[in-house]
Amino acid sequence: MADMQQDLRELYQEVIFDHNRHPRNFRAMEQASHAADGYNALCGDQLTVYVKVQDDVVVEASFVGHGCAISTASASLMTEAVKGKTVAEVEALFQDMHAMLTEAHPEDRDFGKLEVLAGVREFPSRVKCATLAWHTLHNALAGVRDTAQTE
Ligand code: ZN
Numbered sequence: 001m002a003d004m005q006q007d008l009r010e011l012y013q014e015v016i017f018d019h020n021r022h023p024r025n026f027r028a029m030e031q032a033s034h035a036a037d038g039y040n041a042l043c044g045d046q047l048t049v050y051v052k053v054q055d056d057v058v059v060e061a062s063f064v065g066h067g068c069a070i071s072t073a074s075a076s077l078m079t080e081a082v083k084g085k086t087v088a089e090v091e092a093l094f095q096d097m098h099a100m101l102t103e104a105h106p107e108d109r110d111f112g113k114l115e116v117l118a119g120v121r122e123f124p125s126r127v128k129c130a131t132l133a134w135h136t137l138h139n140a141l142a143g144v145r146d147t148a149q150t151e
Contacts, residue, residue: 015116019073024080025062032062038136038148040128045071049136051082058082058090061137068129074117075133081114087141094138101130 029035029050037048047065051058061079065072082090096109100118111118120130128150136148 015077015113016069016073019076020069023063023072023076025060025076026064027062028064029060029062032060034140034143036136036140036148038065038132038139038150040067040071040132040150042125042150043068043071043129045129045132047071047075047133047136049075049079049133049140051137051140053087053141056086056088058085058087063133063136067132068126070117070120070126070129071132074130077114077117078133078137081112082137090137090141094134097134098131101127 028048029052031052032050033053035048035050037046039046045065045067047063047067049063050061052060061082063075063079065075082093085093097111097114097117100109100111100114101121117130120126132148132150135150139148
């Protein structure tokens with residue numbers, strides 16, 4: 001855990017700590033139209049993402065689970081970011097976030113609050129913590145019932 005403390009210092013600590021301590025939309029959703037489970041074996045992060053889609057718009061997103069600060073903060077930020085977007089916009093955001101977290105930062109893209117997660121790229125062992133929620137959301141919207149793996 002010492003490594004993680006060190007990693008976090010390099011990230012946008014405050015926002016991540018805040019979202020970890022007080023995760024937004026942290027609840028199961030009985031009226032969800034889509035849901036999926038995700039598991040990051042590398043860290044032990046486990047979560048379930050719920051979304052409610054109406055007329056092709058994500059009107060609600062929530063999650064439950066347990067994991068490290070980065071996985072929880074990423075899921076919390078994600079549920080805020082996707083609300084009100086169309087399914088196509090969420091899918092585009094998933095692709096952009098994946099690129100932002102694993103490759104190069106797409107230069108023409110403003111990620112707003114989600115920028116706080118960009119720092120994990122410097123810490124390969126933590127990238128999957130940040131991408132887990134997004135993979136799980138992607139699977140939920142695709143109707144994939146299997147547990148999302150971060151591979
Ligand atoms: Zn983790």
